[in-house]
Amino acid sequence: MTASPRFPFSAVVGHDDLRLALLLNAVHPRIGGVLVRGEKGTAKSTVVRALASLLPSLDVVADCRFGCDPGAPDPQCPDGPHDGAVVQRPARLVELPVGATEDRLVGSLDLERALTEGVRAFQPGLLAAAHRGVLYVDEVNLLHDHLVDLLLDAAAMGRAHVERDGVSVSHAASFLLVGTMNPEEGELRPQLLDRFGLTVHVAASREVATRTEVVRRRLAFEADPVGFAAQWAEADAELAARIAAARDRVAEVVLPDAELRRISALCAAFDVDGMRADLVLARTAVAHAAWRGATTVAEQDVAAAARLALPHRRRRDPFDEPGIAEDQLQQALSEAAEQADDGDEPPDGPDDGPGGGQPPEEPTEPSGGGGEEHSEESGRAPADRPSGEPTPAFRARLLEVPGLGEGAPGRRSRARSRSGRSVRSSTVEGSGVHLAATLAAAAPHQVARGRSGPGLVLRRDDLRRAVREGREGNLVLFAVDASGSMAARERMSAVSGAVLSLLRDAYQRRDKVGVVSFRGDGAELVLPPTSSVDIAAARMRRLRTGGRTPLADGLLRVRKVVRVERLRDPQRRALVVVLTDGKATVPVNPELPGPRSRRAVDDALRSAGLLAAEGAASVVVDCESGPVRLGLPGQLAAALGAPCLRLEELSADNVAGVVRAARDADRAA
Structure with a gap:
């Protein structure tokens, strides 16, 4: 059965940076692969799959399951020694599913032979199949962390090592690693981002003419895949020939000392960690020179490489915005030119430009507000006052849901x-x-x-x-009291710091985090459950404070979120963290007769009981202050069946106490 043709690489409209990044890796696989970030429906997978048809065919040792090169066979190949028979086959594109197991990736004991023949034999995994080809991981940000570590280690070393089930095997695993992801579904950790050689962000064009041409070509391909591919066969053949020629030329490309100093100055200017960025930038510049047919690396090659190799390495923290603005890059290139022209070593001082590690200036984000202190006695604040930039988050300890789950x-x-x-x-x-x-x-x-x-x-x-x-990853829901009685600067700063600490921790631990804010006359889901720290940080910066305290409505909104998320993902367990002073002032139905404040408290306690019935673990953080304390957060905690901690206890060293209290309460129940 003949496989359907892939969409031709040459027929892709736009995405110039993505196409260039893939082509440069095809020319020089030691660059380290490509991570493609972008919104859904932007043809990320289409472009990656189209690349495989451009790669040159391979000579391989016949009957070798590991694709050994006949000219330089792997001396440790489990199928060796080889007899020298040679066959030719196309380069492979191997796809790693998100739900793959470790055995499927690295290989394992051949169970059939072990049980029937009584011998220990190795069954190769996807890393062996991808040797000298392309390993493609769609939605790499959803791949389990330990699998990401394994494949990135193999990509960096060019070998896979397997020690399991009584089998000890090492084999060559040199491949072009390509991952695609939608940042809205969660980010990769900065350590993993750095392991990808190049990163490209793709987005759908807003130009009508471009969008029209994309749709026209896609419809034509779907109507007649074979005929459409034939129309672009000559253009793809020219690209394939150019890749082959550049591969032959890349070893002869000269990297002058001036350009090497330019590369080092750029990396120092953007304050990247380690030396991997310098090496990737150098390899990419060499590949770019070979791609354009040159024998010597020039400034234009370094500039092109920097656009692809540096943006994701600037992201030192999950709350940092990825990418490099063009004016920043041009400024850094201009300053690096002085280093390229100067044969002396870069100065060591902190104020000596790129050599001193000073990054180029970048635009500062305006603060979300500020404003005067709020009178706690009045229970009010200027209406709709933004809370301003959140306090920098503290170091969070592991917050663990009690019991044994079966979640993501x-x-x-x-x-x-x-x-x-x-x-x-x-x-x-x-x-x-x-x-x-x-x-x-x-x-x-x-x-x-x-x-x-x-x-x-x-x-x-x-x-x-x-x-x-x-x-497993969990759902952590914050119910944040943003009313006027909570709006004192020190308390909202502490609350913001606590929330941001857990957001950062959730980013690293593959959690989903949501935030419900209640103030004024009702509650608002300011952050729908997400794993994207970009969205989370932006929403927290826009958190507004002031007004009365609709505590009951806030708890009911949290209950609704828990129920909806349970329908979406029944296995993901929830932990609710309620941060409030407990001074409820808005009942569920304000029109009913009777003392408003008493009804508001009673409604809050009844709402807490309904939330507790959902089975979510909870923690109440008591934010009440002042000489007179009513103890309302303690009553709320009792209704939730949850521990109650003072706000000042929620520090870096006491987050673990929250966990232990939640676990003890769960066991007691």
């Missing part, structure tokens, strides 16, 4: 998992075969089953499954 892979709470460590065997639960337990169950019955010769005689009853335990 993450790095926070204990959970049953398909990819974690094996903790025991079972006949009724678990995933995959627990080999040792299966063999142990079958071994005593071999004589009775008439076994003769190698191998084991197995029965269905011998099968044992591996029960694995790993970590």
Whole structure:
């Protein structure tokens, strides 16, 4: 059966940076791959898959499952030594599914041969299949962290090492790594971002003519894939020939000392960590020179490389905006030109330009507000006052939901998992075969089953499954009292710092985080549950304060969010953190007769009971201050069945106390 043709690479409209990044990696695979960031529906996957047809065909050793090069076979190849027979095949594009297991990625014991022949043999994984080709990971930001670490290590070293199930194997695994992701679905950790050689951000064009041409070509391809591909075959062939010629030329390209100093000055100017950026920038500049047919790296090659290699390395913190503005890059290139022309070593002083590590000036974001202090006695604040820039977050400790969950892979709470460590065997639960337990169950019955010769005689009853335990991501919901009585600067700063600390922690641990703010006459979901720290930080900066305290409405809104998220993801457990002084002033139905404040408190306690019935773990942070304290947060905590902590206790060293209190309350219940 003939495979359907892919959309031609040459037929892609726009996305010049993405196409260039992919082509440069095809010319010089040691660059380290490409991470493609962009909104949904921007043809990220289409462009990546189209690249495979441009790569030159490969000579491989016949019958080698690891794709060894006949001219330089891997001396450690598990299928070696080779007899020298050679075959030719196209370069492969291997796709790594988000739900892949570690065995599927790196390989594992060949279970069939182990059980039938009694030998330990290695079954190659996707890393072996991708050797000398392209390994493509769609939605790489949703891939489990330990799998990302494995494939990035292999991409950096050019080898895969497997030590598991009694098998010790090392084989060549040199491939072009390409990952695509939608930032709205969550970010990669900065450490992982840095491991990708180049990063490109793609977005749909806002030009009518460009969008029209995109739709026209796509419809033409869907109507006649073979005919459409034939129209672009000549253009793709020219690109393929240019890639092959550039590959042959890249080893001869000269990188002058002046351009090497320019590269070092650029990396110092943008204050990137380590030396990986310098190496990637140098390799990319060499590849760009080879691509344009030059034999010497020039300033234009360094500038092109910087646009692709530096933006994601500037992101020192998850709350930093990714990317480099063009004026910043031009300023840095201008300053780096002085270093390129100067044969002396860059100065060491902190005020000596790029050599001193001073980044170029960047525009500062205007503060969201400011304003005067608020009178706590009045219970009010100037209407709709922005809270201003949040206080810098403190270092968060692990906040863990009690019990054993079964949620999405993450790095926070204990959970049953398909990819974690094996903790025991079972006949009724678990995933995959627990080999040792299966063999142990079958071994005593071999004589009775008439076994003769190698191998084991197995029965269905011998099968044992591996029960694995790993970590899961959770849903952390903040219910933030932003009323006038809470608007004193020190308390809102502490609340903002606590929320931002957990947002940063959630980014690293693959959680979803949401924020419900209540003030004035009602509650607002200011941050729908998300894993995107870009969105989270922006929403927190716009958090507004002032007005009365509709505590009951806030708790009911949180309850609604918990219920909706449970329908979307039934396995993801929730933890609700309520930050309030408890001074409810707005009842659920203000039109009813009776003392308004008393009804507001009673409604808040009833709402807390409804939220507790949803089964979410909760913590109340008591933000009440002043000489007279009513103890309302304690009553609220009792209604929620949750621990209650003072605001001043929610420090870097006491976040763990919140967790222990939540766990103890859960066990007591």
